[in-house]
Amino acid sequence: MNKAELVEIIANSAEISKAKANQALDGFIEAVTSSLKKGDSVTLVGFGTFSTAERAARVGRNPATGKEIKIAASVAPKFKPGKQLKEAVAKKK
Numbered sequence: 001m002n003k004a005e006l007v008e009i010i011a012n013s014a015e016i017s018k019a020k021a022n023q024a025l026d027g028f029i030e031a032v033t034s035s036l037k038k039g040d041s042v043t044l045v046g047f048g049t050f051s052t053a054e055r056a057a058r059v060g061r062n063p064a065t066g067k068e069i070k071i072a073a074s075v076a077p078k079f080k081p082g083k084q085l086k087e088a089v090a091k092k093k
Contacts, residue, residue: 036077046084053078 003025011021032050035042041051057073081089 044082046082048079048081048085050077050079052076 007018007021007025010016010025011018014021014024016024032042036050036052039052041049043049052075055074055076058071059068060071061067062069
């Protein structure tokens with residue numbers, strides 16, 4: 001599913017225009033991004049939690065040459081699914 005398909009589903013479900021659904025989705029993405037930038041987490045009960053994880057600096061290898069390279073420390077976004085989401089996905093198999 002891509003963004004356009006998701007916007008269409010939201011618009012149909014909420015009985016609003018695609019433009020309004022797109023604004024709502026963009027607002028959601030902006031709010032989550034802003035919270036993660038500040039170091040906060042976003043929890044949607046039953047769906048999951050968006051948070052960040054710090055990755056320490058480390059030494060890796062270039063797979064083409066085998067030479068060691070330094071990988072800088074970074075902060076990465078992560079998502080932990082909630083119980084209801086896990087159960088809904090597990091039932092489909």
